[in-house]
Structures are given as C-alpha cells and as structure tokens.
Amino acid sequence: MPESILNRILQTKLEELAVFKMPEITREKGHYSLKKALDNSNHELGLIAEIKQASPSKGVFARSINATSVAQSYERAGADAISVLTDRTYFHGSIENLIKATNNVQLPVLRKDFIIDERQIEEANRCGADAILLIAAALDPQKLHDLYLAAKARGLESLVEVHSTDEAERVLRVFTPEIMGINNRNLNTFETRLAVTEAVGKSIPEEVLMVSESGVHTAEDVRFLRNHRARAALVGEALICSDSPEHKIRELFGEVVRNNASLA
Numbered sequence: 133m134p135e136s137i138l139n140r141i142l143q144t145k146l147e148e149l150a151v152f153k154m155p156e157i158t159r160e161k162g163h164y165s166l167k168k169a170l171d172n173s174n175h176e177l178g179l180i181a182e183i184k185q186a187s188p189s190k191g192v193f194a195r196s197i198n199a200t201s202v203a204q205s206y207e208r209a210g211a212d213a214i215s216v217l218t219d220r221t222y223f224h225g226s227i228e229n230l231i232k233a234t235n236n237v238q239l240p241v242l243r244k245d246f247i248i249d250e251r252q253i254e255e256a257n258r259c260g261a262d263a264i265l266l267i268a269a270a271l272d273p274q275k276l277h278d279l280y281l282a283a284k285a286r287g288l289e290s291l292v293e294v295h296s297t298d299e300a301e302r303v304l305r306v307f308t309p310e311i312m313g314i315n316n317r318n319l320n321t322f323e324t325r326l327a328v329t330e331a332v333g334k335s336i337p338e339e340v341l342m343v344s345e346s347g348v349h350t351a352e353d354v355r356f357l358r359n360h361r362a363r364a365a366l367v368g369e370a371l372i373c374s375d376s377p378e379h380k381i382r383e384l385f386g387e388v389v390r391n392n393a394s395l396a
C-alpha cells in the first residue's frame with residue numbers, strides 16, 4: 133500500500149518536535165474569539181481567509197508573499213478571520229507569517245498546522261494566535277480532547293477538523309467541540325468534493341458551528357455550502373491565486389448578501 137501523505141507529514145512533525153525550540157517571545161495582546169467573529173459575520177456565510185503558499189497536491193501557488201499585506205487585504209475585503217499555514221516542509225508556510233498576521237490585523241487568527249503536541253499550542257499562543265486546528269485523522273479522539281483542553285486553558289479556541297461521518301462520530305463520542313470543520317479534501321488522496329460537507333454535515337449537531345473547508349472557488353460553491361448548513365467557509369487557493377483577493381472575496385461572498393437583500 134502506498135504510504136499516505138498525511139502519515140508522511142506526521143512523521144516529519146515528529147522529527148521537527150524532537151528538535152523543537154520554543155520561541156522566546158511573550159504574547160502581548162488578548163484573544164479574539166473565532167466563534168464570535170463567525171457568528172457575527174456580515175456575510176451569509178462566514179469567511180476564514182487563508183494564507184497558503186503551496187500544498188503537496190498542487191505545488192507552489194505563490195513563491196514569495198508578504199503575509200502582512202495579504203492579511204491586511206483579507207481584512208479590508210471583509211474576511212471574518214484569517215488562517216495562516218505554518219507548516220514549512222509541505223506548505224511553505226512559517227511561524228513568521230503567523231506573527232506578521234497576528235500583529236497586523238484586528239481579526240481572530242487561526243494557526244493551521246498538524247498539531248500533535250502541546251508545545252505547538254504554546255508556540256501558537258506566544259505568537260498571538262487565537263485558535264488552532266486539530267485534525268481528527270491525525271489524533272486519537274482522547275488525545276484530540278486533551279489538546280483541545282490545553283488550548284482552551286490558554287484562551288485559544290480549536291477548529292476540530294473531520295473528513296468523514298465516522299471521524300465525526302468518533303470525536304462526538306468523546307466531546308462536543310464548539311467549532312467543527314469539515315474538510316472537503318481527503319488528506320490521504322487530496323480528492324476534493326464539496327458534497328463531503330453535505331454528507332458529513334448531517335452528523336454534526338445543530339449547536340456546533342460548522343465550517344466547510346477547501347475547494348471553494350465560486351459564488352455557487354458558497355451558496356451550495358450555505359444550503360447545506362455550513363455557517364462559514366475556509367478558503368485558501370482561490371484567494372491566493374487571484375490577482376486581487378479583495379475582488380475575489382466580493383465575487384464569492386458579495387453575491388450571497390445581494391441575493392438575500394433582494395429577497396427582503
């Protein structure tokens with residue numbers, strides 16, 4: 133059987149953690165709430181806009197980016213929150229990009245990485261992050277719950293990511309996260325289908341804020357997700373690859389607002 137990409141990434145994380153050094157900085161600001169920001173979105177569907185330079189499936193999208201100006205352009209265009217990929221090896225991200233984003237926007241910032249150890253949460257907190265990603269496919273549910281509580285103890289929220297009904301049910305047997313993400317992309321094969329949100333969403337309780345992640349490219353995609361109970365979308369590639377992220381955000385999310393306004 134071919135080795136899965138997720139397993140390869142997790143192996144690299146273990147190697148990185150073996151030589152991990154905690155940054156010697158202290159957090160200098162309070163925490164923004166991701167949940168509140170998404171609940172209070174001005175869009176019909178909340179938006180977490182992601183700073184992502186490359187991915188194992190698609191290669192490099194943006195060779196050099198200025199994380200400060202990208203984060204600010206997302207904020208100007210009305211994003212409710214920012215996600216910053218910090219994995220270097222597979223996604224060309226960095227902790228420096230996380231620090232740039234948290235220092236330069238007044239929005240909640242999510243640290244997007246493969247988090248398997250409490251030290252990565254402490255690091256995220258020191259760098260000013262407000263939330264972290266916890267991936268069900270990478271952690272057993274009990275460990276995931278431990279990390280969720282370790283984040284919460286530091287004032288950080290967690291986006292708990294699942295890709296299948298089975299994964300969702302395994303997490304929900306242990307605890308009910310406040311925010312759950314349904315990744316439309318399979319992290320082993322990278323196949324991406326928005327219908328994953330439709331299917332897996334059925335097993336997510338009403339009170340959980342449900343975020344649909346990956347593969348959102350058009351206003352029609354946004355409408356589809358909204359019609360299938362998603363309350364927010366996490367969008368990376370479509371924004372990074374457009375000439376103007378601001379224009380793209382309006383194209384994706386503006387139309388939904390206009391449609392509804394015309395119904396009123």
Ligand SMILES: O=P(O)(O)OC[C@@H](O)[C@@H](O)c1c[nH]c2ccccc12
Pocket residue numbers: 182184244245267293315345346347348366367368369370
């Ligand atoms: O670039 P996209 O297709 O808009 O996807 C963004 C985001 O959902 C994706 O980067 C992502 C979702 N879950 C992850 C876990 C690890 C790394 C990356 C991800």
